[in-house]
Amino acid sequence: xxxxxxxxxxxxxxxxxSVKIECRSLDFQATTMFWYRQFPKxxxxxMATSNEGSKATYEQGVEKxxxxxxxxxLTLSTLTVTSAHPEDSSxxxxxxxxxxxxxxxxxxxxxxxxxxxx
Amino acid sequence: xxxxTQPPSMDCAEGxxxxxxxxxxxxxxxEYVYWYRQIHSQGPQYIIHGLKNNETNEMASLxxxxxxxxxxxxxxxxxxxxxxxxxCIVRVAGTNAGKSTFGDGTTLTVKP
Numbered sequence: 001x002x003x004x005x006x007x008x009x010x011x012x013x014x015x016x017x018s019v020k021i022e023c024r025s026l027d028f029q030a031t032t033m034f035w036y037r038q039f040p041k042x043x044x045x046x047m048a049t050s051n052e053g054s055k056a057t058y059e060q061g062v063e064k065x066x067x068x069x070x071x072x073x074l075t076l077s078t079l080t081v082t083s084a085h086p087e088d089s090s091x092x093x094x095x096x097x098x099x100x101x102x103x104x105x106x107x108x109x110x111x112x113x114x115x116x117x118x
Numbered sequence: 119x120x121x122x123t124q125p126p127s128m129d130c131a132e133g134x135x136x137x138x139x140x141x142x143x144x145x146x147x148x149e150y151v152y153w154y155r156q157i158h159s160q161g162p163q164y165i166i167h168g169l170k171n172n173e174t175n176e177m178a179s180l181x182x183x184x185x186x187x188x189x190x191x192x193x194x195x196x197x198x199x200x201x202x203x204x205x206c207i208v209r210v211a212g213t214n215a216g217k218s219t220f221g222d223g224t225t226l227t228v229k230p
Contacts, residue, residue, distance in 0.1 A: 006161075034217050043205070044162070044220040093161050095218070105152055106211055107218060109161040 002028050002098045006110040013084055014118055020080045021113045023094030028108075029074035030096035035067075038091040038112075050077040084117045091115075122206045127225045130200075136193040138224050140206030143187040150211045151182060152218070153191045155202040162205065162220075165191065169211075196228045 003026040013019050023033055031052045036044040048069055049057040056069035068080040077096075081088055093112045098104075123141040130136040142151065150169050154162040166173055166180045168189075173180045179192040193200055205223040 004161075036220075043222050044156075046217050046219065049217055091159065095162075104164040105150070105167040107152075107164075107209075109154075109163070111161045112159070114159065 002096075002104055002108040004094065004096050004108045004110040006092075006094060006113050008113060009111065010114045010116075012116045012118065015085050016083055018080055018082045019084055019115060020078055021092055021094075021115070023077045023079070023096065023110055025075045025096040025098060025108070028096075028098040030077075030098055031074060032097040033071060033077040034095045034097075035069065035077075035079050036093040036095070038093060044093060047079075052077075081115065084115070086117045089115055089117045121219070122208060122221050124204070124206055124221060124224045126222060127227070129227050129229055130193075130196045132198060132228055132230050133195055136191075136196040136200065136226055136228070138191040138193075138204050138206075138226065139188065140191070141188045142206070142208045145186050145208050148210055149208045151180065151186075151189045152207045152209065153178070153180065154205045154207065155200075156205065156223070157202045165204075167211070196226075198228050198230065200226065201228045202226060 005024045007022045033050040035047045037047050038044045046059050047062045050069045050071040052071045058064045071077040091112050095109045150167050152167040153165040156162045166178050168180045182189045203223040203225050207218050
């Protein structure tokens with residue numbers, strides 16, 4: 001089946017530093033990936049759509065200069081949280097659009113990355 | 119993507135069937151109904167999806183009403199490991215599949 005990985009699974013950083021989170025499609029190519037953020041006891045909130053070879057599309061209210069997205073290849077998208085602050089602490093989840101014929105209906109989610117900013 | 123409405127929480131006895139409803143009255147003709155679940159601190163797990171016919175797989179069954187305005191996810195024999203938040207989403211399938219908009223989902227608690 002289609003597998004999406006995220007790295008790291010957990011990260012703790014100091015306030016003011018930048019953190020990069022990787023999202024990889026392991027056995028399929030994904031021209032489009034999506035990044036979500038989830039705060040405790042809340043649902044997933046879409047942050048941006050990442051398209052291979054072009055600029056990401058951000059949802060309203062998401063600062064594109066703070067959350068930098070790079071989709072440089074068909075299997076890798078990265079989310080960089082710049083100058084992180086404690087309010088950026090959250091669970092970040094990516095998903096990748098792939099072959100709808102695979103089990104999962106065409107959209108495959110990663111396991112998530114827990115970011116804690118001290 | 120169409121909006122969905124789900125009850126915030128449900129309980130189910132272990133071994134019994136869990137029936138989770140979802141309303142999607144504004145669903146478009148080319149939108150599928152997808153179900154995912156999320157166990158604490160993990161990414162969403164795909165369960166099942168369908169367009170208009172009822173679907174069954176090794177995890178669950180999906181019953182979609184004839185007018186497609188609502189659906190029910192059925193876990194036939196719930197276990198404690200099925201305790202999770204269940205999300206019902208409607209979206210276009212295939213390579214043109216758009217972003218998925220998650221509602222608040224239903225927290226299912228399976229009790230011994």
